[in-house]
Amino acid sequence: MDVAVLEIGGSHVTAAVVAPGTWDVTEVDRAKLASQEAAGAVVGQLADAARKLPLANGLAVALPGPFDFGTGVAWYRDQGKFDQLYGFDLGAALGNELGVERLMFMNDAEAFAVGEWTAGEVRGVERCVGVTIGTGIGTAFLADGRVVRDGGTVPPGGELYKTTYAGKPLEDAISARAILRRYTEATGQEAPGVKEIADQARAGDATAHEVLTECFTDLANALTPWIDRFGVTQTVLGGSIAGAFDLIHSSLPFQASATKDTEHSALIGAAAHYLRTCR
CATH class of the missing domain: 3.30.420.40 (ATPase, nucleotide binding domain)
Known part of the structure:
Protein backbone atom coordinates (compact mmCIF):
# COMPACT_ATOMS: atom_id res chain seq x y z
CA MET A 1 0.00 0.00 0.00
CA ASP A 2 1.11 3.56 -0.63
CA VAL A 3 2.02 5.51 2.50
CA ALA A 4 0.99 9.08 3.28
CA VAL A 5 3.84 10.98 4.92
CA LEU A 6 4.39 14.39 6.48
CA GLU A 7 7.96 15.60 6.93
CA ILE A 8 8.00 18.50 9.37
CA GLY A 9 10.80 20.99 9.86
CA GLY A 10 11.02 24.22 11.79
CA SER A 11 10.00 26.30 8.78
CA HIS A 12 8.23 23.91 6.41
CA VAL A 13 6.02 20.86 6.09
CA THR A 14 6.16 18.48 3.14
CA ALA A 15 3.22 16.22 2.32
CA ALA A 16 4.02 13.25 0.10
CA VAL A 17 2.94 9.78 -0.97
CA VAL A 18 5.56 7.02 -0.99
CA ALA A 19 5.15 3.84 -3.04
CA PRO A 20 6.72 0.79 -1.34
CA GLY A 21 8.98 -1.40 -3.43
CA THR A 22 9.96 1.25 -5.94
CA TRP A 23 10.13 3.89 -3.17
CA ASP A 24 8.99 6.51 -5.64
CA VAL A 25 7.97 9.74 -3.91
CA THR A 26 5.12 11.86 -5.17
CA GLU A 27 5.44 15.22 -3.47
CA VAL A 28 1.95 16.56 -3.07
CA ASP A 29 2.78 19.83 -1.36
CA ARG A 30 5.58 21.71 0.39
CA ALA A 31 4.35 24.63 2.44
CA LYS A 32 5.84 27.16 4.81
CA LEU A 33 5.17 26.45 8.47
CA ALA A 34 4.81 29.10 11.16
CA SER A 35 6.11 26.82 13.90
CA GLN A 36 6.12 29.40 16.69
CA GLU A 37 2.38 30.00 16.62
CA ALA A 38 0.01 28.64 19.26
CA ALA A 39 -0.49 24.87 19.38
CA GLY A 40 -3.92 25.00 17.76
CA ALA A 41 -2.60 27.06 14.88
CA VAL A 42 0.32 24.67 14.30
CA VAL A 43 -2.07 21.69 14.30
CA GLY A 44 -4.23 23.52 11.77
CA GLN A 45 -1.29 24.08 9.43
CA LEU A 46 -0.22 20.43 9.66
CA ALA A 47 -3.76 19.20 9.12
CA ASP A 48 -4.14 21.41 6.05
CA ALA A 49 -1.06 19.76 4.55
CA ALA A 50 -2.15 16.24 5.52
CA ARG A 51 -5.63 16.64 4.03
CA LYS A 52 -4.04 16.73 0.60
CA LEU A 53 -2.98 13.10 1.10
CA PRO A 54 -4.91 9.82 0.93
CA LEU A 55 -5.31 9.03 4.63
CA ALA A 56 -7.33 5.79 4.53
CA ASN A 57 -4.26 3.77 5.56
CA GLY A 58 -3.08 6.24 8.19
CA LEU A 59 -0.23 8.75 8.31
CA ALA A 60 3.51 8.61 8.99
CA VAL A 61 5.14 11.75 10.38
CA ALA A 62 8.87 12.54 10.48
CA LEU A 63 9.86 15.47 12.69
CA PRO A 64 12.69 16.63 14.95
CA GLY A 65 12.97 16.13 18.69
CA PRO A 66 12.72 16.66 21.56
CA PHE A 67 9.52 14.69 21.09
CA ASP A 68 8.05 11.53 22.61
CA PHE A 69 7.67 9.57 19.40
CA GLY A 70 5.78 6.76 21.13
CA THR A 71 3.07 8.88 22.72
CA GLY A 72 2.98 11.83 20.31
CA VAL A 73 3.72 14.43 22.99
CA ALA A 74 5.98 17.36 22.08
CA TRP A 75 8.69 18.60 24.46
CA TYR A 76 10.16 21.55 22.55
CA ARG A 77 11.57 24.34 24.68
CA ASP A 78 13.92 27.15 23.65
CA GLN A 79 14.36 25.47 20.26
CA GLY A 80 13.34 28.40 18.07
CA LYS A 81 10.53 26.18 16.77
CA PHE A 82 7.34 24.68 18.22
CA ASP A 83 7.97 26.29 21.61
CA GLN A 84 4.19 26.64 22.17
CA LEU A 85 3.82 22.86 21.96
CA TYR A 86 5.74 22.02 25.15
CA GLY A 87 3.87 19.15 26.83
CA PHE A 88 1.23 19.18 24.07
CA ASP A 89 -0.26 15.90 22.78
CA LEU A 90 0.27 16.53 19.08
CA GLY A 91 -0.66 12.96 18.19
CA ALA A 92 -4.12 13.18 19.76
CA ALA A 93 -4.80 16.67 18.40
CA LEU A 94 -3.71 15.87 14.86
CA GLY A 95 -5.46 12.50 14.85
CA ASN A 96 -8.71 14.10 16.03
CA GLU A 97 -8.42 16.92 13.51
CA LEU A 98 -7.94 14.50 10.63
CA GLY A 99 -10.09 11.63 11.86
CA VAL A 100 -7.08 9.32 11.52
CA GLU A 101 -6.50 6.48 13.97
CA ARG A 102 -3.17 5.14 12.70
CA LEU A 103 -0.62 7.88 13.21
CA MET A 104 3.09 7.11 13.56
CA PHE A 105 5.78 9.60 14.59
CA MET A 106 9.47 9.14 13.83
CA ASN A 107 12.60 11.15 14.54
CA ASP A 108 13.63 12.89 11.33
CA ALA A 109 17.32 11.92 11.65
CA GLU A 110 16.30 8.28 12.08
CA ALA A 111 13.90 8.57 9.15
CA PHE A 112 16.76 9.92 7.00
CA ALA A 113 19.03 7.01 7.91
CA VAL A 114 16.34 4.39 7.33
CA GLY A 115 15.53 6.04 4.00
CA GLU A 116 19.15 5.85 2.94
CA TRP A 117 19.29 2.20 4.04
CA THR A 118 16.09 1.44 2.15
CA ALA A 119 16.85 3.17 -1.14
CA GLY A 120 20.01 5.26 -0.87
CA THR A 259 23.08 11.53 0.21
CA LYS A 260 22.04 12.03 -3.38
CA ASP A 261 18.49 12.89 -2.33
CA THR A 262 18.29 15.54 0.37
CA GLU A 263 14.57 16.04 -0.23
CA HIS A 264 13.15 12.53 -0.08
CA SER A 265 15.25 10.28 2.16
CA ALA A 266 13.35 11.08 5.36
CA LEU A 267 10.03 10.61 3.58
CA ILE A 268 11.11 7.17 2.33
CA GLY A 269 12.45 6.20 5.75
CA ALA A 270 9.25 7.20 7.54
CA ALA A 271 7.21 5.22 5.02
CA ALA A 272 9.44 2.15 5.36
CA HIS A 273 9.25 2.28 9.15
CA TYR A 274 5.48 2.74 9.01
CA LEU A 275 5.07 -0.33 6.81
CA ARG A 276 7.28 -2.33 9.17
CA THR A 277 5.49 -1.33 12.37
CA CYS A 278 1.90 -0.38 11.53
CA ARG A 279 0.67 -3.15 9.25
Missing part, protein backbone atom coordinates in the same frame (compact mmCIF):
# COMPACT_ATOMS: atom_id res chain seq x y z
CA GLU A 121 23.72 5.38 -0.14
CA VAL A 122 23.79 2.68 2.56
CA ARG A 123 21.21 0.39 1.00
CA GLY A 124 21.30 -2.99 2.69
CA VAL A 125 24.47 -2.23 4.70
CA GLU A 126 24.49 -4.38 7.85
CA ARG A 127 25.91 -1.74 10.19
CA CYS A 128 25.75 1.92 9.23
CA VAL A 129 25.15 5.37 10.65
CA GLY A 130 23.31 8.36 9.22
CA VAL A 131 24.44 11.83 10.22
CA THR A 132 22.39 14.94 9.45
CA ILE A 133 23.89 18.36 10.06
CA GLY A 134 21.87 21.55 9.95
CA THR A 135 20.75 23.70 12.85
CA GLY A 136 22.05 20.87 15.03
CA ILE A 137 23.38 17.37 14.49
CA GLY A 138 21.26 14.25 14.24
CA THR A 139 22.46 10.64 14.17
CA ALA A 140 20.94 7.20 13.79
CA PHE A 141 22.82 3.91 14.13
CA LEU A 142 21.26 1.07 12.14
CA ALA A 143 21.70 -2.69 12.44
CA ASP A 144 20.09 -4.42 9.44
CA GLY A 145 18.01 -1.31 8.84
CA ARG A 146 16.67 -1.07 12.39
CA VAL A 147 17.53 1.84 14.69
CA VAL A 148 19.64 0.99 17.74
CA ARG A 149 19.23 3.43 20.64
CA ASP A 150 20.45 1.44 23.63
CA GLY A 151 23.58 -0.32 24.80
CA GLY A 152 27.17 0.72 25.18
CA THR A 153 27.95 0.66 21.46
CA VAL A 154 25.90 3.81 20.67
CA PRO A 155 25.69 7.28 22.27
CA PRO A 156 22.79 7.91 24.70
CA GLY A 157 19.58 7.26 22.76
CA GLY A 158 21.73 6.80 19.66
CA GLU A 159 22.05 10.59 19.53
CA LEU A 160 25.57 11.95 19.21
CA TYR A 161 24.48 15.50 20.03
CA LYS A 162 23.95 14.40 23.65
CA THR A 163 27.70 13.90 24.02
CA THR A 164 30.37 16.49 24.74
CA TYR A 165 33.49 17.38 22.80
CA ALA A 166 36.46 19.27 24.24
CA GLY A 167 34.40 19.86 27.38
CA LYS A 168 31.48 21.50 25.57
CA PRO A 169 28.24 20.32 23.93
CA LEU A 170 29.11 18.70 20.60
CA GLU A 171 26.92 21.11 18.63
CA ASP A 172 29.22 23.94 19.75
CA ALA A 173 31.84 22.30 17.53
CA ILE A 174 29.86 20.86 14.64
CA SER A 175 26.60 22.37 13.42
CA ALA A 176 25.65 25.10 10.98
CA ARG A 177 25.89 27.72 13.70
CA ALA A 178 29.30 26.40 14.76
CA ILE A 179 30.60 26.70 11.21
CA LEU A 180 29.26 30.25 10.89
CA ARG A 181 30.77 31.21 14.25
CA ARG A 182 34.18 29.82 13.32
CA TYR A 183 34.09 31.66 10.02
CA THR A 184 33.35 34.96 11.79
CA GLU A 185 36.11 34.32 14.31
CA ALA A 186 38.59 33.59 11.51
CA THR A 187 37.67 36.45 9.17
CA GLY A 188 35.90 39.08 11.25
CA GLN A 189 33.02 38.86 8.76
CA GLU A 190 29.65 37.15 8.85
CA ALA A 191 28.62 34.67 6.17
CA PRO A 192 24.95 34.33 5.15
CA GLY A 193 25.13 30.56 5.45
CA VAL A 194 27.21 27.41 5.17
CA LYS A 195 26.52 27.19 1.44
CA GLU A 196 28.20 30.54 0.89
CA ILE A 197 31.24 29.43 2.89
CA ALA A 198 31.44 26.28 0.77
CA ASP A 199 31.14 28.33 -2.42
CA GLN A 200 34.01 30.55 -1.26
CA ALA A 201 36.12 27.50 -0.46
CA ARG A 202 35.55 26.09 -3.96
CA ALA A 203 36.56 29.46 -5.39
CA GLY A 204 39.93 29.19 -3.66
CA ASP A 205 39.30 30.88 -0.29
CA ALA A 206 41.74 29.02 1.97
CA THR A 207 40.22 30.34 5.21
CA ALA A 208 36.73 29.17 4.26
CA HIS A 209 38.10 25.74 3.39
CA GLU A 210 40.04 25.57 6.66
CA VAL A 211 36.92 26.40 8.70
CA LEU A 212 35.00 23.54 7.09
CA THR A 213 37.92 21.15 7.47
CA GLU A 214 38.32 21.96 11.17
CA CYS A 215 34.63 21.42 11.89
CA PHE A 216 34.53 18.07 10.16
CA THR A 217 37.77 16.98 11.77
CA ASP A 218 35.99 17.57 15.07
CA LEU A 219 33.03 15.52 13.82
CA ALA A 220 35.40 12.71 12.86
CA ASN A 221 37.05 12.79 16.27
CA ALA A 222 33.69 12.66 18.05
CA LEU A 223 32.11 10.03 15.82
CA THR A 224 34.98 7.60 15.19
CA PRO A 225 34.91 5.94 18.65
CA TRP A 226 31.21 5.12 18.18
CA ILE A 227 31.80 3.90 14.63
CA ASP A 228 34.41 1.52 16.02
CA ARG A 229 32.23 0.35 18.91
CA PHE A 230 29.14 -0.26 16.78
CA GLY A 231 31.06 -1.82 13.92
CA VAL A 232 29.89 0.71 11.32
CA THR A 233 31.19 -0.01 7.82
CA GLN A 234 29.59 2.95 6.04
CA THR A 235 28.39 6.43 7.00
CA VAL A 236 26.00 8.67 5.08
CA LEU A 237 25.78 12.43 5.57
CA GLY A 238 22.65 14.48 5.03
CA GLY A 239 21.14 17.81 5.94
CA SER A 240 22.21 21.22 4.74
CA ILE A 241 25.88 20.31 4.92
CA ALA A 242 25.67 17.42 2.45
CA GLY A 243 26.35 19.82 -0.41
CA ALA A 244 29.84 20.55 0.99
CA PHE A 245 30.89 16.90 1.06
CA ASP A 246 33.34 17.37 -1.82
CA LEU A 247 35.26 19.83 0.39
CA ILE A 248 35.36 17.85 3.63
CA HIS A 249 35.42 14.15 2.76
CA SER A 250 39.21 14.03 3.20
CA SER A 251 38.68 15.02 6.87
CA LEU A 252 36.78 11.79 7.54
CA PRO A 253 38.96 8.75 8.28
CA PHE A 254 36.08 6.32 7.74
CA GLN A 255 34.02 5.17 4.74
CA ALA A 256 31.48 7.91 4.07
CA SER A 257 29.33 9.40 1.33
CA ALA A 258 26.72 12.13 1.02
